[in-house]
Amino acid sequence: MHVLHVSEVTWGGVVSLVHDFMAEQLRRGHRVSLLTPDAFPDPELPAVTRTSWVLERRRPSGYPRALAQLRSTIRRERPDVVHLHSAFAGFFGRLPVLSGTRRVPVVYQPHAWSFDLFTDARIQRSMTAWERTASRRTDALVTNCTDEIDEGREIGVRTPARALGVPLDVERFHPVDRDERDRHRRSLGLDHSKTLLCLGRLARQKGQDLLVAAWEATPLPDTRLLLVGPGDPEPLRRLAPTQWGTTICWIGDQHDVRPVVWASDVLVLPSRYETVAVVVAEAMASGVPVVANRVNGVDMAVTDGPSPPGGVVVPAGDMEALLAESRRLLDDPELRAALGRDGRERVVALFTPELVVDRLDEAYEQAMREQR
Structure with a gap:
Protein backbone atom coordinates (compact mmCIF):
# COMPACT_ATOMS: atom_id res chain seq x y z
CA MET A 1 0.00 0.00 0.00
CA LEU A 168 3.31 5.66 21.42
CA ASP A 169 6.70 3.97 21.55
CA VAL A 170 6.47 2.33 24.97
CA GLU A 171 10.13 1.29 24.84
CA ARG A 172 11.21 4.91 24.44
CA PHE A 173 8.80 6.19 27.11
CA HIS A 174 9.17 3.99 30.16
CA PRO A 175 9.37 4.32 33.95
CA VAL A 176 12.72 5.05 35.61
CA ASP A 177 14.02 4.21 39.06
CA ARG A 178 14.53 6.74 41.84
CA ASP A 179 18.24 7.24 41.13
CA GLU A 180 17.64 8.13 37.48
CA ARG A 181 14.71 10.34 38.44
CA ASP A 182 16.91 12.25 40.89
CA ARG A 183 19.63 12.60 38.26
CA HIS A 184 17.17 14.23 35.86
CA ARG A 185 15.90 16.52 38.60
CA ARG A 186 19.43 17.69 39.36
CA SER A 187 20.17 18.30 35.68
CA LEU A 188 17.06 20.50 35.47
CA GLY A 189 17.98 22.42 38.61
CA LEU A 190 14.96 21.16 40.52
CA ASP A 191 15.15 21.06 44.31
CA HIS A 192 13.49 18.49 46.54
CA SER A 193 10.05 20.09 46.18
CA LYS A 194 7.29 18.06 44.60
CA THR A 195 7.03 18.77 40.87
CA LEU A 196 3.81 19.31 38.92
CA LEU A 197 4.49 19.28 35.17
CA CYS A 198 2.50 21.14 32.51
CA LEU A 199 3.85 20.17 29.09
CA GLY A 200 2.79 21.76 25.80
CA ARG A 201 3.24 24.78 23.55
CA LEU A 202 2.18 28.05 25.15
CA ALA A 203 -1.18 28.65 23.49
CA ARG A 204 -4.77 29.40 24.43
CA GLN A 205 -5.77 25.84 23.56
CA LYS A 206 -3.43 24.40 26.18
CA GLY A 207 -4.90 26.45 29.03
CA GLN A 208 -1.67 27.44 30.77
CA ASP A 209 -3.18 30.88 31.39
CA LEU A 210 -6.00 29.32 33.42
CA LEU A 211 -3.58 27.19 35.40
CA VAL A 212 -1.08 29.96 36.11
CA ALA A 213 -3.78 32.41 37.25
CA ALA A 214 -5.20 29.79 39.61
CA TRP A 215 -1.73 28.97 40.89
CA GLU A 216 -1.01 32.63 41.59
CA ALA A 217 -4.13 32.75 43.76
CA THR A 218 -3.49 29.43 45.54
CA PRO A 219 -0.05 27.87 44.98
CA LEU A 220 0.34 24.31 46.20
CA PRO A 221 2.63 24.04 49.23
CA ASP A 222 6.15 22.66 48.79
CA THR A 223 5.50 22.22 45.06
CA ARG A 224 7.13 23.52 41.90
CA LEU A 225 4.94 24.09 38.82
CA LEU A 226 7.15 23.28 35.84
CA LEU A 227 6.02 24.71 32.49
CA VAL A 228 7.66 23.21 29.40
CA GLY A 229 6.97 24.14 25.80
CA PRO A 230 7.67 26.66 23.04
CA GLY A 231 6.08 30.09 22.95
CA ASP A 232 6.12 33.51 24.58
CA PRO A 233 5.93 33.22 28.39
CA GLU A 234 5.48 36.95 29.02
CA PRO A 235 1.63 36.89 29.13
CA LEU A 236 1.82 34.05 31.66
CA ARG A 237 4.43 35.85 33.74
CA ARG A 238 2.09 38.84 34.02
CA LEU A 239 -0.63 36.56 35.39
CA ALA A 240 1.60 35.38 38.24
CA PRO A 241 3.78 38.29 39.40
CA THR A 242 4.47 36.83 42.85
CA GLN A 243 4.96 33.16 41.90
CA TRP A 244 6.77 33.40 38.56
CA GLY A 245 10.40 32.46 38.99
CA THR A 246 9.83 31.11 42.49
CA THR A 247 7.22 28.33 42.54
CA ILE A 248 6.55 28.60 38.78
CA CYS A 249 9.43 27.66 36.49
CA TRP A 250 9.34 27.86 32.68
CA ILE A 251 12.20 26.13 30.87
CA GLY A 252 11.11 26.62 27.26
CA ASP A 253 11.01 24.02 24.53
CA GLN A 254 12.76 20.68 24.94
CA HIS A 255 13.78 18.57 21.95
CA ASP A 256 13.49 15.46 24.12
CA VAL A 257 10.72 15.73 26.72
CA ARG A 258 11.50 12.46 28.49
CA PRO A 259 13.87 13.95 31.10
CA VAL A 260 11.25 16.48 32.26
CA VAL A 261 8.59 13.77 32.41
CA TRP A 262 10.86 11.46 34.39
CA ALA A 263 11.77 14.31 36.76
CA SER A 264 8.12 15.05 37.58
CA ASP A 265 5.67 13.64 40.11
CA VAL A 266 2.38 14.41 38.32
CA LEU A 267 1.43 15.70 34.87
CA VAL A 268 -1.39 18.26 34.76
CA LEU A 269 -3.45 18.98 31.63
CA PRO A 270 -5.44 22.27 31.83
CA SER A 271 -6.34 22.34 28.10
CA ARG A 272 -9.47 24.01 26.77
CA TYR A 273 -9.71 21.34 24.05
CA GLU A 274 -7.72 18.34 22.84
CA THR A 275 -8.19 15.17 20.80
CA VAL A 276 -6.10 12.99 23.14
CA ALA A 277 -3.04 14.96 24.14
CA VAL A 278 0.08 12.97 23.29
CA VAL A 279 1.65 14.18 26.54
CA VAL A 280 -0.97 12.26 28.52
CA ALA A 281 0.08 8.98 26.92
CA GLU A 282 3.77 9.89 27.26
CA ALA A 283 3.39 10.55 30.98
CA MET A 284 1.38 7.39 31.67
CA ALA A 285 3.81 5.24 29.68
CA SER A 286 6.58 6.73 31.84
CA GLY A 287 4.78 5.81 35.05
CA VAL A 288 3.76 9.41 35.84
CA PRO A 289 0.08 9.83 36.83
CA VAL A 290 -2.11 12.44 35.16
CA VAL A 291 -4.65 15.00 36.39
CA ALA A 292 -6.56 16.33 33.39
CA ASN A 293 -9.47 18.48 32.30
CA ARG A 294 -12.34 16.49 30.81
CA VAL A 295 -11.84 17.55 27.19
CA ASN A 296 -12.09 15.45 24.04
CA GLY A 297 -10.14 12.23 24.32
CA VAL A 298 -9.09 12.46 27.95
CA ASP A 299 -11.58 9.91 29.28
CA MET A 300 -10.59 7.47 26.51
CA ALA A 301 -6.91 7.90 27.34
CA VAL A 302 -7.06 8.02 31.14
CA THR A 303 -10.11 6.25 32.55
CA ASP A 304 -12.51 4.57 30.07
CA GLY A 305 -12.71 0.85 29.42
CA PRO A 306 -11.67 -2.23 31.39
CA SER A 307 -8.08 -1.11 32.04
CA PRO A 308 -7.45 0.61 35.41
CA PRO A 309 -7.18 4.43 35.24
CA GLY A 310 -3.84 6.15 34.87
CA GLY A 311 -4.91 9.30 36.67
CA VAL A 312 -7.82 11.57 37.55
CA VAL A 313 -10.18 13.54 35.29
CA VAL A 314 -11.93 16.73 36.49
CA PRO A 315 -14.62 18.96 34.90
CA ALA A 316 -13.24 21.07 32.05
CA GLY A 317 -12.18 24.53 33.15
CA ASP A 318 -12.37 23.81 36.90
CA MET A 319 -8.88 24.86 37.96
CA GLU A 320 -9.78 24.57 41.63
CA ALA A 321 -10.59 20.88 41.16
CA LEU A 322 -7.53 20.39 38.95
CA LEU A 323 -5.20 21.75 41.63
CA ALA A 324 -7.03 19.97 44.45
CA GLU A 325 -6.66 16.58 42.75
CA SER A 326 -3.05 17.37 41.90
CA ARG A 327 -2.37 18.09 45.55
CA ARG A 328 -4.10 14.86 46.60
CA LEU A 329 -1.79 12.84 44.35
CA LEU A 330 1.31 14.83 45.29
CA ASP A 331 0.61 14.21 48.99
CA ASP A 332 0.09 10.45 48.55
CA PRO A 333 3.17 8.62 47.19
CA GLU A 334 1.47 5.22 47.31
CA LEU A 335 -1.48 6.43 45.24
CA ARG A 336 0.89 8.05 42.75
CA ALA A 337 2.85 4.83 42.40
CA ALA A 338 -0.31 2.76 41.89
CA LEU A 339 -1.70 5.12 39.25
CA GLY A 340 1.71 5.22 37.59
CA ARG A 341 1.81 1.43 37.29
CA ASP A 342 -1.77 1.25 36.04
CA GLY A 343 -1.19 4.07 33.55
CA ARG A 344 1.78 2.25 32.07
CA GLU A 345 -0.25 -0.94 31.68
CA ARG A 346 -3.08 1.04 30.12
CA VAL A 347 -0.90 2.57 27.41
CA VAL A 348 0.68 -0.80 26.59
CA ALA A 349 -2.81 -2.32 26.25
CA LEU A 350 -4.30 0.46 24.11
CA PHE A 351 -1.79 2.70 22.37
CA THR A 352 1.22 0.88 20.95
Whole structure:
Protein backbone atom coordinates (compact mmCIF):
# COMPACT_ATOMS: atom_id res chain seq x y z
CA MET A 1 0.00 0.00 0.00
CA HIS A 2 1.25 3.50 -0.87
CA VAL A 3 0.18 6.21 1.60
CA LEU A 4 0.60 9.95 1.09
CA HIS A 5 0.46 11.91 4.36
CA VAL A 6 -0.37 15.61 3.97
CA SER A 7 0.00 18.05 6.89
CA GLU A 8 0.34 21.81 7.19
CA VAL A 9 1.01 21.48 10.94
CA THR A 10 4.71 21.52 11.80
CA TRP A 11 4.70 21.38 15.60
CA GLY A 12 3.36 19.51 18.60
CA GLY A 13 1.43 16.29 18.86
CA VAL A 14 0.44 16.12 15.18
CA VAL A 15 4.11 15.84 14.21
CA SER A 16 4.62 13.02 16.71
CA LEU A 17 1.57 11.15 15.47
CA VAL A 18 2.51 11.46 11.79
CA HIS A 19 6.04 10.29 12.55
CA ASP A 20 4.85 7.25 14.48
CA PHE A 21 2.31 6.37 11.78
CA MET A 22 5.00 6.50 9.10
CA ALA A 23 7.55 4.51 11.09
CA GLU A 24 5.10 1.67 11.71
CA GLN A 25 3.82 1.76 8.13
CA LEU A 26 7.37 1.41 6.81
CA ARG A 27 7.95 -1.48 9.18
CA ARG A 28 4.92 -3.19 7.61
CA GLY A 29 6.30 -2.73 4.11
CA HIS A 30 4.04 0.14 3.05
CA ARG A 31 5.40 2.79 0.74
CA VAL A 32 5.13 6.19 2.44
CA SER A 33 5.22 9.74 1.04
CA LEU A 34 4.96 13.02 2.92
CA LEU A 35 3.87 16.50 1.79
CA THR A 36 4.60 19.17 4.44
CA PRO A 37 6.15 22.62 4.81
CA ASP A 38 9.90 22.68 5.33
CA ALA A 39 9.40 23.57 9.00
CA PHE A 40 8.08 20.06 9.64
CA PRO A 41 10.87 18.34 11.63
CA ASP A 42 12.97 15.82 9.74
CA PRO A 43 11.31 12.46 10.46
CA GLU A 44 14.70 10.72 10.07
CA LEU A 45 13.03 7.96 8.08
CA PRO A 46 15.11 7.70 4.88
CA ALA A 47 12.56 5.51 3.11
CA VAL A 48 9.92 8.28 3.24
CA THR A 49 9.62 10.31 0.03
CA ARG A 50 9.25 13.89 1.22
CA THR A 51 7.99 16.85 -0.82
CA SER A 52 8.14 20.47 0.34
CA TRP A 53 4.75 22.20 0.59
CA VAL A 54 4.84 25.99 0.38
CA LEU A 55 1.87 26.85 2.58
CA GLU A 56 1.44 29.58 5.17
CA ARG A 57 -1.92 29.75 6.90
CA ARG A 58 -1.91 33.54 7.11
CA ARG A 59 -1.03 34.15 3.45
CA PRO A 60 -4.13 33.40 1.34
CA SER A 61 -2.31 34.70 -1.74
CA GLY A 62 -0.23 31.52 -1.59
CA TYR A 63 -3.18 29.13 -1.46
CA PRO A 64 -3.43 28.57 -5.25
CA ARG A 65 0.23 27.53 -5.33
CA ALA A 66 -0.28 25.19 -2.36
CA LEU A 67 -3.26 23.61 -4.09
CA ALA A 68 -1.26 23.14 -7.29
CA GLN A 69 1.57 21.50 -5.33
CA LEU A 70 -0.86 19.07 -3.72
CA ARG A 71 -2.31 18.20 -7.13
CA SER A 72 1.11 17.68 -8.73
CA THR A 73 2.32 15.55 -5.79
CA ILE A 74 -0.70 13.25 -6.08
CA ARG A 75 -0.17 12.92 -9.84
CA ARG A 76 3.53 12.14 -9.41
CA GLU A 77 3.31 9.81 -6.41
CA ARG A 78 0.05 8.08 -7.42
CA PRO A 79 -0.77 6.94 -3.86
CA ASP A 80 -3.34 4.30 -3.00
CA VAL A 81 -4.71 6.57 -0.27
CA VAL A 82 -4.25 10.21 0.77
CA HIS A 83 -4.22 10.83 4.53
CA LEU A 84 -5.04 14.48 5.31
CA HIS A 85 -4.01 15.82 8.72
CA SER A 86 -5.69 18.87 10.31
CA ALA A 87 -7.86 21.68 9.02
CA PHE A 88 -5.88 23.23 6.16
CA ALA A 89 -4.77 19.94 4.62
CA GLY A 90 -8.37 18.82 5.09
CA PHE A 91 -9.58 21.90 3.24
CA PHE A 92 -7.27 21.69 0.24
CA GLY A 93 -7.44 17.92 -0.04
CA ARG A 94 -11.22 17.81 -0.03
CA LEU A 95 -11.60 20.09 -3.02
CA PRO A 96 -11.57 16.97 -5.22
CA VAL A 97 -11.44 18.44 -8.72
CA LEU A 98 -8.93 21.16 -7.84
CA SER A 99 -6.70 19.04 -5.59
CA GLY A 100 -6.52 15.92 -7.72
CA THR A 101 -8.12 13.69 -5.07
CA ARG A 102 -11.28 12.96 -7.05
CA ARG A 103 -10.10 9.46 -7.99
CA VAL A 104 -7.95 8.78 -4.92
CA PRO A 105 -9.36 7.51 -1.59
CA VAL A 106 -9.25 10.31 1.00
CA VAL A 107 -8.87 9.74 4.75
CA TYR A 108 -9.28 12.82 6.94
CA GLN A 109 -7.95 13.18 10.48
CA PRO A 110 -9.01 16.52 12.04
CA HIS A 111 -6.74 16.54 15.12
CA ALA A 112 -9.49 18.86 16.55
CA TRP A 113 -12.39 19.99 14.39
CA SER A 114 -11.94 23.30 12.59
CA PHE A 115 -14.98 24.80 14.34
CA ASP A 116 -13.30 24.22 17.71
CA LEU A 117 -10.35 26.40 16.71
CA PHE A 118 -12.30 29.68 16.76
CA THR A 119 -14.26 31.62 19.37
CA ASP A 120 -16.16 33.86 16.91
CA ALA A 121 -19.68 32.41 16.47
CA ARG A 122 -19.91 33.36 12.79
CA ILE A 123 -16.65 31.62 11.96
CA GLN A 124 -17.74 28.58 13.96
CA ARG A 125 -20.97 28.37 11.94
CA SER A 126 -19.04 28.65 8.67
CA MET A 127 -16.57 25.96 9.71
CA THR A 128 -19.40 23.69 10.84
CA ALA A 129 -21.10 24.04 7.46
CA TRP A 130 -17.81 23.37 5.67
CA GLU A 131 -17.05 20.22 7.68
CA ARG A 132 -20.53 18.88 6.98
CA THR A 133 -20.15 19.54 3.25
CA ALA A 134 -16.57 18.26 3.04
CA SER A 135 -17.52 15.03 4.81
CA ARG A 136 -19.37 14.03 1.63
CA ARG A 137 -16.00 14.17 -0.15
CA THR A 138 -14.27 12.04 2.50
CA ASP A 139 -14.02 8.27 2.16
CA ALA A 140 -13.06 7.58 5.78
CA LEU A 141 -12.71 9.64 8.95
CA VAL A 142 -10.09 8.72 11.53
CA THR A 143 -9.81 10.46 14.87
CA ASN A 144 -7.65 10.33 17.94
CA CYS A 145 -10.65 9.60 20.18
CA THR A 146 -14.30 8.59 20.22
CA ASP A 147 -15.33 12.03 21.53
CA GLU A 148 -14.20 13.56 18.25
CA ILE A 149 -16.39 11.17 16.25
CA ASP A 150 -19.37 12.03 18.47
CA GLU A 151 -18.73 15.74 17.93
CA GLY A 152 -18.74 15.22 14.17
CA ARG A 153 -21.95 13.22 14.30
CA GLU A 154 -23.63 16.06 16.20
CA ILE A 155 -23.07 18.45 13.27
CA GLY A 156 -24.11 15.96 10.59
CA VAL A 157 -20.83 14.26 9.60
CA ARG A 158 -21.87 10.74 8.54
CA THR A 159 -18.59 9.50 7.07
CA PRO A 160 -17.53 6.00 8.19
CA ALA A 161 -15.29 6.68 11.19
CA ARG A 162 -12.75 4.95 13.39
CA ALA A 163 -11.06 6.17 16.60
CA LEU A 164 -7.36 5.31 16.59
CA GLY A 165 -5.91 6.43 19.90
CA VAL A 166 -2.32 7.64 20.20
CA PRO A 167 0.57 5.56 18.82
CA LEU A 168 3.31 5.66 21.42
CA ASP A 169 6.70 3.97 21.55
CA VAL A 170 6.47 2.33 24.97
CA GLU A 171 10.13 1.29 24.84
CA ARG A 172 11.21 4.91 24.44
CA PHE A 173 8.80 6.19 27.11
CA HIS A 174 9.17 3.99 30.16
CA PRO A 175 9.37 4.32 33.95
CA VAL A 176 12.72 5.05 35.61
CA ASP A 177 14.02 4.21 39.06
CA ARG A 178 14.53 6.74 41.84
CA ASP A 179 18.24 7.24 41.13
CA GLU A 180 17.64 8.13 37.48
CA ARG A 181 14.71 10.34 38.44
CA ASP A 182 16.91 12.25 40.89
CA ARG A 183 19.63 12.60 38.26
CA HIS A 184 17.17 14.23 35.86
CA ARG A 185 15.90 16.52 38.60
CA ARG A 186 19.43 17.69 39.36
CA SER A 187 20.17 18.30 35.68
CA LEU A 188 17.06 20.50 35.47
CA GLY A 189 17.98 22.42 38.61
CA LEU A 190 14.96 21.16 40.52
CA ASP A 191 15.15 21.06 44.31
CA HIS A 192 13.49 18.49 46.54
CA SER A 193 10.05 20.09 46.18
CA LYS A 194 7.29 18.06 44.60
CA THR A 195 7.03 18.77 40.87
CA LEU A 196 3.81 19.31 38.92
CA LEU A 197 4.49 19.28 35.17
CA CYS A 198 2.50 21.14 32.51
CA LEU A 199 3.85 20.17 29.09
CA GLY A 200 2.79 21.76 25.80
CA ARG A 201 3.24 24.78 23.55
CA LEU A 202 2.18 28.05 25.15
CA ALA A 203 -1.18 28.65 23.49
CA ARG A 204 -4.77 29.40 24.43
CA GLN A 205 -5.77 25.84 23.56
CA LYS A 206 -3.43 24.40 26.18
CA GLY A 207 -4.90 26.45 29.03
CA GLN A 208 -1.67 27.44 30.77
CA ASP A 209 -3.18 30.88 31.39
CA LEU A 210 -6.00 29.32 33.42
CA LEU A 211 -3.58 27.19 35.40
CA VAL A 212 -1.08 29.96 36.11
CA ALA A 213 -3.78 32.41 37.25
CA ALA A 214 -5.20 29.79 39.61
CA TRP A 215 -1.73 28.97 40.89
CA GLU A 216 -1.01 32.63 41.59
CA ALA A 217 -4.13 32.75 43.76
CA THR A 218 -3.49 29.43 45.54
CA PRO A 219 -0.05 27.87 44.98
CA LEU A 220 0.34 24.31 46.20
CA PRO A 221 2.63 24.04 49.23
CA ASP A 222 6.15 22.66 48.79
CA THR A 223 5.50 22.22 45.06
CA ARG A 224 7.13 23.52 41.90
CA LEU A 225 4.94 24.09 38.82
CA LEU A 226 7.15 23.28 35.84
CA LEU A 227 6.02 24.71 32.49
CA VAL A 228 7.66 23.21 29.40
CA GLY A 229 6.97 24.14 25.80
CA PRO A 230 7.67 26.66 23.04
CA GLY A 231 6.08 30.09 22.95
CA ASP A 232 6.12 33.51 24.58
CA PRO A 233 5.93 33.22 28.39
CA GLU A 234 5.48 36.95 29.02
CA PRO A 235 1.63 36.89 29.13
CA LEU A 236 1.82 34.05 31.66
CA ARG A 237 4.43 35.85 33.74
CA ARG A 238 2.09 38.84 34.02
CA LEU A 239 -0.63 36.56 35.39
CA ALA A 240 1.60 35.38 38.24
CA PRO A 241 3.78 38.29 39.40
CA THR A 242 4.47 36.83 42.85
CA GLN A 243 4.96 33.16 41.90
CA TRP A 244 6.77 33.40 38.56
CA GLY A 245 10.40 32.46 38.99
CA THR A 246 9.83 31.11 42.49
CA THR A 247 7.22 28.33 42.54
CA ILE A 248 6.55 28.60 38.78
CA CYS A 249 9.43 27.66 36.49
CA TRP A 250 9.34 27.86 32.68
CA ILE A 251 12.20 26.13 30.87
CA GLY A 252 11.11 26.62 27.26
CA ASP A 253 11.01 24.02 24.53
CA GLN A 254 12.76 20.68 24.94
CA HIS A 255 13.78 18.57 21.95
CA ASP A 256 13.49 15.46 24.12
CA VAL A 257 10.72 15.73 26.72
CA ARG A 258 11.50 12.46 28.49
CA PRO A 259 13.87 13.95 31.10
CA VAL A 260 11.25 16.48 32.26
CA VAL A 261 8.59 13.77 32.41
CA TRP A 262 10.86 11.46 34.39
CA ALA A 263 11.77 14.31 36.76
CA SER A 264 8.12 15.05 37.58
CA ASP A 265 5.67 13.64 40.11
CA VAL A 266 2.38 14.41 38.32
CA LEU A 267 1.43 15.70 34.87
CA VAL A 268 -1.39 18.26 34.76
CA LEU A 269 -3.45 18.98 31.63
CA PRO A 270 -5.44 22.27 31.83
CA SER A 271 -6.34 22.34 28.10
CA ARG A 272 -9.47 24.01 26.77
CA TYR A 273 -9.71 21.34 24.05
CA GLU A 274 -7.72 18.34 22.84
CA THR A 275 -8.19 15.17 20.80
CA VAL A 276 -6.10 12.99 23.14
CA ALA A 277 -3.04 14.96 24.14
CA VAL A 278 0.08 12.97 23.29
CA VAL A 279 1.65 14.18 26.54
CA VAL A 280 -0.97 12.26 28.52
CA ALA A 281 0.08 8.98 26.92
CA GLU A 282 3.77 9.89 27.26
CA ALA A 283 3.39 10.55 30.98
CA MET A 284 1.38 7.39 31.67
CA ALA A 285 3.81 5.24 29.68
CA SER A 286 6.58 6.73 31.84
CA GLY A 287 4.78 5.81 35.05
CA VAL A 288 3.76 9.41 35.84
CA PRO A 289 0.08 9.83 36.83
CA VAL A 290 -2.11 12.44 35.16
CA VAL A 291 -4.65 15.00 36.39
CA ALA A 292 -6.56 16.33 33.39
CA ASN A 293 -9.47 18.48 32.30
CA ARG A 294 -12.34 16.49 30.81
CA VAL A 295 -11.84 17.55 27.19
CA ASN A 296 -12.09 15.45 24.04
CA GLY A 297 -10.14 12.23 24.32
CA VAL A 298 -9.09 12.46 27.95
CA ASP A 299 -11.58 9.91 29.28
CA MET A 300 -10.59 7.47 26.51
CA ALA A 301 -6.91 7.90 27.34
CA VAL A 302 -7.06 8.02 31.14
CA THR A 303 -10.11 6.25 32.55
CA ASP A 304 -12.51 4.57 30.07
CA GLY A 305 -12.71 0.85 29.42
CA PRO A 306 -11.67 -2.23 31.39
CA SER A 307 -8.08 -1.11 32.04
CA PRO A 308 -7.45 0.61 35.41
CA PRO A 309 -7.18 4.43 35.24
CA GLY A 310 -3.84 6.15 34.87
CA GLY A 311 -4.91 9.30 36.67
CA VAL A 312 -7.82 11.57 37.55
CA VAL A 313 -10.18 13.54 35.29
CA VAL A 314 -11.93 16.73 36.49
CA PRO A 315 -14.62 18.96 34.90
CA ALA A 316 -13.24 21.07 32.05
CA GLY A 317 -12.18 24.53 33.15
CA ASP A 318 -12.37 23.81 36.90
CA MET A 319 -8.88 24.86 37.96
CA GLU A 320 -9.78 24.57 41.63
CA ALA A 321 -10.59 20.88 41.16
CA LEU A 322 -7.53 20.39 38.95
CA LEU A 323 -5.20 21.75 41.63
CA ALA A 324 -7.03 19.97 44.45
CA GLU A 325 -6.66 16.58 42.75
CA SER A 326 -3.05 17.37 41.90
CA ARG A 327 -2.37 18.09 45.55
CA ARG A 328 -4.10 14.86 46.60
CA LEU A 329 -1.79 12.84 44.35
CA LEU A 330 1.31 14.83 45.29
CA ASP A 331 0.61 14.21 48.99
CA ASP A 332 0.09 10.45 48.55
CA PRO A 333 3.17 8.62 47.19
CA GLU A 334 1.47 5.22 47.31
CA LEU A 335 -1.48 6.43 45.24
CA ARG A 336 0.89 8.05 42.75
CA ALA A 337 2.85 4.83 42.40
CA ALA A 338 -0.31 2.76 41.89
CA LEU A 339 -1.70 5.12 39.25
CA GLY A 340 1.71 5.22 37.59
CA ARG A 341 1.81 1.43 37.29
CA ASP A 342 -1.77 1.25 36.04
CA GLY A 343 -1.19 4.07 33.55
CA ARG A 344 1.78 2.25 32.07
CA GLU A 345 -0.25 -0.94 31.68
CA ARG A 346 -3.08 1.04 30.12
CA VAL A 347 -0.90 2.57 27.41
CA VAL A 348 0.68 -0.80 26.59
CA ALA A 349 -2.81 -2.32 26.25
CA LEU A 350 -4.30 0.46 24.11
CA PHE A 351 -1.79 2.70 22.37
CA THR A 352 1.22 0.88 20.95
CA PRO A 353 2.01 1.78 17.31
CA GLU A 354 1.14 -1.75 16.23
CA LEU A 355 -2.38 -1.56 17.68
CA VAL A 356 -3.07 1.97 16.43
CA VAL A 357 -1.83 1.33 12.88
CA ASP A 358 -3.90 -1.87 12.76
CA ARG A 359 -6.93 0.40 13.20
CA LEU A 360 -5.56 2.87 10.66
CA ASP A 361 -4.98 0.18 8.03
CA GLU A 362 -8.59 -0.94 8.47
CA ALA A 363 -9.70 2.65 7.81
CA TYR A 364 -7.52 2.82 4.68
CA GLU A 365 -9.02 -0.41 3.38
CA GLN A 366 -12.50 0.93 4.05
CA ALA A 367 -11.67 4.15 2.18
CA MET A 368 -10.45 2.16 -0.81
CA ARG A 369 -13.65 0.10 -0.80
CA GLU A 370 -15.69 3.33 -0.73
CA GLN A 371 -13.88 4.51 -3.88
CA ARG A 372 -14.57 1.34 -5.88
